Amino acid sequence: MSAISGEKTALLRVWRGGPDQEGRYDTFKVPYEDGMSVLDALRWIRRHVDSSLAIRYSCINANACKTCMAVVNDRVEYTCTARLEPTTVTVKPLPKRSVIRDLVTDTTPAEEKLESFNQERGQ
Amino acid sequence: MYAAIAAARNGSSVLLLDKSLVGRGGATIMAQMTVAAAISHQEPDHWTLHLADTKEAGRDICDGVLSEILCEDAPKRIHEMDQWGAHWAREEGHIKQVVAPGHSRSRCCYVDFLNTGPAVAGTLRRQVSKMETIKRLSNVAVTDVLVHDGQAVGAVGLDVIEGEVVTFEAKAVILAAGGLTKLYSRNSASTNMAGEAYALALWAGAELIDMEFVQFFPIAHLAPRLVGMDPIMWDPFRYKLGGRLLNGNFEEFIHLYGGSDAGKYTAVRDLASYAILKEVEAGRGSPHGGVYLDFSHLPEAELRGAFGPVIDRLLANGIDLTKMPIEVGPTAHYQMGGVRVNGRMETSVNGLYAAGEAVGGANGANRLSGNAISEALVFGERAGRFAAEQARHVTSAWNARLAAPAVDQVRTLQEHKGKSGVHPVTLQSELKDLMWENAGPFRTADKLTMSLARINEIQRHDFTDLAISRERQFNLDLQDWFELRAMLTTAKAVVTAALARTESRGAHQRLDFPDSDASFVKNQVLQLKNGRLTVGWTPVVQSQVKVVEI
Numbered sequence: 001m002s003a004i005s006g007e008k009t010a011l012l013r014v015w016r017g018g019p020d021q022e023g024r025y026d027t028f029k030v031p032y033e034d035g036m037s038v039l040d041a042l043r044w045i046r047r048h049v050d051s052s053l054a055i056r057y058s059c060i061n062a063n064a065c066k067t068c069m070a071v072v073n074d075r076v077e078y079t080c081t082a083r084l085e086p087t088t089v090t091v092k093p094l095p096k097r098s099v100i101r102d103l104v105t106d107t108t109p110a111e112e113k114l115e116s117f118n119q120e121r122g123q
Numbered sequence: 124m125y126a127a128i129a130a131a132r133n134g135s136s137v138l139l140l141d142k143s144l145v146g147r148g149g150a151t152i153m154a155q156m157t158v159a160a161a162i163s164h165q166e167p168d169h170w171t172l173h174l175a176d177t178k179e180a181g182r183d184i185c186d187g188v189l190s191e192i193l194c195e196d197a198p199k200r201i202h203e204m205d206q207w208g209a210h211w212a213r214e215e216g217h218i219k220q221v222v223a224p225g226h227s228r229s230r231c232c233y234v235d236f237l238n239t240g241p242a243v244a245g246t247l248r249r250q251v252s253k254m255e256t257i258k259r260l261s262n263v264a265v266t267d268v269l270v271h272d273g274q275a276v277g278a279v280g281l282d283v284i285e286g287e288v289v290t291f292e293a294k295a296v297i298l299a300a301g302g303l304t305k306l307y308s309r310n311s312a313s314t315n316m317a318g319e320a321y322a323l324a325l326w327a328g329a330e331l332i333d334m335e336f337v338q339f340f341p342i343a344h345l346a347p348r349l350v351g352m353d354p355i356m357w358d359p360f361r362y363k364l365g366g367r368l369l370n371g372n373f374e375e376f377i378h379l380y381g382g383s384d385a386g387k388y389t390a391v392r393d394l395a396s397y398a399i400l401k402e403v404e405a406g407r408g409s410p411h412g413g414v415y416l417d418f419s420h421l422p423e424a425e426l427r428g429a430f431g432p433v434i435d436r437l438l439a440n441g442i443d444l445t446k447m448p449i450e451v452g453p454t455a456h457y458q459m460g461g462v463r464v465n466g467r468m469e470t471s472v473n474g475l476y477a478a479g480e481a482v483g484g485a486n487g488a489n490r491l492s493g494n495a496i497s498e499a500l501v502f503g504e505r506a507g508r509f510a511a512e513q514a515r516h517v518t519s520a521w522n523a524r525l526a527a528p529a530v531d532q533v534r535t536l537q538e539h540k541g542k543s544g545v546h547p548v549t550l551q552s553e554l555k556d557l558m559w560e561n562a563g564p565f566r567t568a569d570k571l572t573m574s575l576a577r578i579n580e581i582q583r584h585d586f587t588d589l590a591i592s593r594e595r596q597f598n599l600d601l602q603d604w605f606e607l608r609a610m611l612t613t614a615k616a617v618v619t620a621a622l623a624r625t626e627s628r629g630a631h632q633r634l635d636f637p638d639s640d641a642s643f644v645k646n647q648v649l650q651l652k653n654g655r656l657t658v659g660w661t662p663v664v665q666s667q668v669k670v671v672e673i
Binding site: 018033034035036037040046047051052053054055056057058059060061062063064065066067078080081083100101102104107108109111112113114117120 | 138143144145147148149152153240241258259260261262263282284285287289313314315347348349350351352353354440441546547548549552592594596597598599600603
């Protein structure tokens with residue numbers, strides 16, 4: 001949704017940082033409409049405020065790819081099915097995975113990583 | 124993934140690259156519908172009947188070679204997927220098949236509930252992971268296919284996790300990167316489908332065919348906002364339950380446009396999209412610019428019997444089908460056109476193949492529901508098999524110097540300080556709106572010409588000075604830049620082809636040329652020559668196969 005009408009807003013507190021960093025929370029004001037998902041808000045931020053925000057998703061809306069997980073208000077959720085509320089919402093990366101950057105954590109199977117490819121090619 | 128499996132079992136060592144996680148992104152996993160194949164489980168059927176239906180939907184311009192292969196091979200692939208544990212829905216010991224619009228027989232297999240795509244993707248993922256000669260590499264977007272002396276010799280990709288450019292040597296390259304729905308602001312597909320397969324093919328010197336034929340899915344969900352579900356989920360509801368399509372005044376309307384509906388679901392996609400948008404244009408649309416789809420005449424028990432847990436997921440979205448209609452409308456869904464290949468899935472560049480939606484021609488001007496996954500499986504198997512054969516017979520012409528320009532491009536962008544302040548994702552949004560407004564379901568010469576001029580301007584001007592953030596790891600600006608480069612090339616191909624076909628046929632509707640013209644029963648071929656897109660025409664290879672009546 002490129003333009004969202006209505007006066008309500010949500011405040012997103014989003015964890016930013018890299019591996020082994022304390023990090024920080026950036027707060028974004030996002031136009032709100034009924035039914036929005038947290039992923040809708042994160043994509044809006046990338047398009048309109050800060051395209052450097054790192055997030056991972058593929059299917060956008062269908063809960064089919066299962067790649068958009070993060071911690072939303074202290075609960076592990078798919079951001080595509082987590083409902084946005086017109087209040088303050090805190091989003092941070094998955095707790096038990098190492099952080100790549102911002103909300104993206106290491107969810108790639110080991111044998112599908114570049115490191116594994118380079119090792120095999122080196123042999 | 125089918126291409127990788129087929130290449131591996133025909134003796135090749137395979138590298139399977141995916142911009143997302145292998146088998147998690149793309150279109151297949153999102154498919155909630157059916158897979159068409161004449162396996163005669165539900166009722167007597169024959170692949171030539173499937174072919175006849177496919178040709179009729181394709182409005183006289185299906186490539187006969189490809190549509191014959193699609194329909195003849197589909198049963199083999201369905202049975203193979205069954206052996207691999209796809210769990211097709213069954214009844215009384217046989218695979219259950221339903222009629223999808225445009226099919227003359229109960230031919231369409233599925234996996235409950237609305238789970239066909241995830242089941243197909245999961246089955247292929249399991250098969251791929253069992254094969255030791257397939258190496259999977261996730262998070263890598265291919266930026267260029269490398270060609271030397273008319274022979275595909277490898278590729279260059281960007282690993283988004285590490286921000287590293289990677290080069291790949293290969294004796295054969297298969298393009299299986301899906302369609303182009305991301306070109307449109309209203310679309311039903313994943314974020315991965317930015318038309319890269321078509322752009323990579325053009326840049327490598329291969330031809331594209333019939334790029335003007337973008338399928339707009341007629342009844343995608345518009346409102347109320349629905350999360351966690353695929354926007355095209357209403358199609359299977361209509362197969363199983365009917366459902367009434369009503370305009371903003373709550374009147375049935377498909378019959379006004381030559382279709383028949385009456386609570387059943389028989390209107391094919393191009394006609395339904397056309398009828399809905401005409402109603403909206405006439406001021407008889409629903410509040411969000413579509414029409415209503417209504418199931419409120421059906422008892423709740425019937426809804427639950429057909430869709431079980433899905434009914435609860437809808438209620439969680441605040442949608443009670445027994446009480447309210449939902450709003451639906453056309454959305455970009457699938458590309459009938461694509462990379463031009465022969466029956467061996469070979470492009471005009473030696474060693475370069477295509478598979479799945481990336482292939483153009485099999486479905487002509489309009490694809491039947493159920494043919495997309497069939498095509499992914501059938502063309503994938505053939506591309507893998509014939510690419511493996513090629514790889515056995517050629518020697519590698521790889522030379523690291525060939526990769527240098529593509530590698531330098533990534534490194535230059537990583538150092539680039541754009542002055543415009545505009546990021547690639549912003550320009551992507553503009554292009555998507557431009558394409559939806561001007562090269563969508565209804566087209567005119569004026570709008571197409573205007574959008575072509577803007578695309579040219581973006582390529583020459585806006586695109587050259589985009590701002591890219593400095594982070595090394597998971598830099599989406601960088602990935603967006605390469606996507607946008609492909610989107611612009613592919614968008615130009617669609618618009619150019621749509622301008623040249625001065626008639627209306629199937630999914631290509633020209634308001635300034637509303638009728639079909641018999642002189643346009645031909646395929647349009649695009650190629651890049653010295654950086655310029657050239658348009659040519661070729662006679663349709665019509666299938667000569669006789670229908671076997673059952």
